[in-house]
Amino acid sequence: MVVHVERDEVERPLVAQLEAMGWTHVPGVELDTLDATVPLLVDQLGPALRRINLRGSDGQPWMGEDDIRRAVSELASLTLGKGVVHANLAATDMLLHGWTLPSEALITVDGLALRVRASARRKRFALTVETDATLTLHTPAGRSTAEAEQFVRAHRDWLLTKRRERERTRPLSPVKQLADGEVFRYLGRTYRLAVSGEEGAAAGVRLIAGRLVMGPDLAAEPRAGRAALVDWYCRAGRNWTGHRLQPWAARMGVTEPEVEVRDLGDRWGSYRPPQDRAGAKGLMSLGWPLFQLPMHLIDYVIAHELAHVKVSGHREDFWRLLRMALPEYEERRADLDELGRRLWMGDIR
Numbered sequence: 261m262v263v264h265v266e267r268d269e270v271e272r273p274l275v276a277q278l279e280a281m282g283w284t285h286v287p288g289v290e291l292d293t294l295d296a297t298v299p300l301l302v303d304q305l306g307p308a309l310r311r312i313n314l315r316g317s318d319g320q321p322w323m324g325e326d327d328i329r330r331a332v333s334e335l336a337s338l339t340l341g342k343g344v345v346h347a348n349l350a351a352t353d354m355l356l357h358g359w360t361l362p363s364e365a366l367i368t369v370d371g372l373a374l375r376v377r378a379s380a381r382r383k384r385f386a387l388t389v390e391t392d393a394t395l396t397l398h399t400p401a402g403r404s405t406a407e408a409e410q411f412v413r414a415h416r417d418w419l420l421t422k423r424r425e426r427e428r429t430r431p432l433s434p435v436k437q438l439a440d441g442e443v444f445r446y447l448g449r450t451y452r453l454a455v456s457g458e459e460g461a462a463a464g465v466r467l468i469a470g471r472l473v474m475g476p477d478l479a480a481e482p483r484a485g486r487a488a489l490v491d492w493y494c495r496a497g498r499n500w501t502g503h504r505l506q507p508w509a510a511r512m513g514v515t516e517p518e519v520e521v522r523d524l525g526d527r528w529g530s531y532r533p534p535q536d537r538a539g540a541k542g543l544m545s546l547g548w549p550l551f552q553l554p555m556h557l558i559d560y561v562i563a564h565e566l567a568h569v570k571v572s573g574h575r576e577d578f579w580r581l582l583r584m585a586l587p588e589y590e591e592r593r594a595d596l597d598e599l600g601r602r603l604w605m606g607d608i609r
Contacts, residue, residue, distance in 0.1 A: 306332050309605035324368050361399055366568055372419060375407070385411040387419060391526060393426040394421060432602050437609040438479040441454040444472055444489070444604065446496065448554030455479045482608040490523065490548055490606060497521040497551035501562065505544075508562050512585045514569035517542035521551070528561045528600070531568035542569055549603045557599065560592040 275285050279480050313321045323331070338347050349360050361367075363378040374387075374395040385408065386398040399408055412419070436442055442453040446467070454471040465488045466473050472492070478485040498521045509516040517531065524530065524547035534540035544565045550558055563586050571578040 288290075296302045302332055302336055307334065326366065327368060361403055361405055363401070367397070367405065367408065369409045370416065372412065372416070374412065378403075381579065387412070387415055389419065389422040389426050389431070390427065393423050393430060395423065429597055429601055433601070433605040433607060433609040435609045436604055438474065438482060438485040445552040447500070447551060447558075464488045467492075467496070486606055486608045493548040493551050494521040497546060497548060500551065501546065501558075504559065504562060505566075508559070508566055508585070509569075512563065512566050512570075513583065514566050515541065517566075517569060519544050519546065521546045521548055523548060523606075528596070529565045531565045533569075533572075542560055551602075552603050553596070553599060557592055557596050560589060560596060565588070 279285050284330060303467075306328065309323070309331065313323050313328065315322045335351055338350050339437065361376050361378055363376075365376040367374055367376060372395060374397040376397050376399060376400050378401050380401040382398060382400045385403070388396040390396060397412065436444070438453065438455070440453065440455050444451050444453060451467065451470060451472050454468075455476050456472045456473050457476050463475075464478075472486060472489075474488060478488050482525075495501065498519060501519050501521070505516055505519060518541050520543065522545060524545060528547050528550050530545045532543040532545070534542050546561065546565075552563055563582060567578055567582045567585070571581060577587075586592070
């Protein structure tokens with residue numbers, strides 16, 4: 261069914277009134293009338309938006325192509341179910357305040373690209389600068405793009421500062437290959453990989469006469485070879501920590517926890533308090549890449565996690581306890597940040 265209400269009851273009477281006031285009406289090309297199920301002339305709106313998509317200050321676009329497509333799509337989603345006036349009001353509100361942010365989306369605010377994460381449990385906006393320097397906007401469900409953009413603009417300086425810091429400390433992890441002579445580090449020292457078909461080499465990775473030895477079958481399968489190397493770091497790191505933990509626990513006056521070495525992603529360590537049973541110990545977990553570092557930096561991570569035996573979180577009393585055990589902890593933490601981003605994290609070519 262073709263709808264003529266807006267043209268016949270709004271536009272033409274307005275034109276007639278303006279003509280009666282002395283204005284001259286210059287007729288243009290008459291567009292197709294609207295079908296009730298398609299309240300928007302999508303083919304005309306897209307090009308029209310692109311024509312006006314230029315800032316007066318520098319002539320540059322103020323909306324990206326994704327924003328234009330999204331705007332057209334959101335406006336096209338409006339229906340005439342409650343009448344033309346209601347649809348116009350809804351469209352005007354959307355243009356003034358923005359559309360509702362979906363749970364997953366990408367938005368651009370003044371040149372900053374942000375990934376949106378919406379949650380019904382969240383009460384307020386928040387921003388995160390990820391480890392790869394990408395930006396994430398956390399938003400309560402049902403909030404508009406206009407509100408989101410206002411929040412981002414209010415925190416633009418903070419975002420730029422934090423992103424520069426992230427870029428400065430961005431991981432520079434090398435990619436290794438499982439070949440003779442490839443360099444791996446353990447406790448700050450360099451060891452070269454030897455691919456050997458000798459008896460016992462196929463069982464895994466071993467440190468023999470200053471070389472990491474791996475069988476050719478493992479070296480030929482990147483996934484299996486990587487798993488064997490990670491397993492070796494876990495076993496070697498666990499054995500080394502077993503000799504290191506007791507002196508540090510005694511120095512800090514805490515109960516010695518159980519220890520495991522495993523993949524912790526981008527964390528160096530974590531501490532879990534004892535479970536609710538008599539005689540239970542806490543659990544210290546250390547990430548296997550940590551054991552590529554010099555011993556004094558591993559000691560810093562051990563002391564850091566042992567401080568959590570007494571103090572959860574990173575309040576002032578936590579750092580006070582750590583400083584008493586390790587007065588130079590700030591210097592070691594800075595060294596860990598710099599050297600840590602250059603460690604091999606398991607990528608195989």
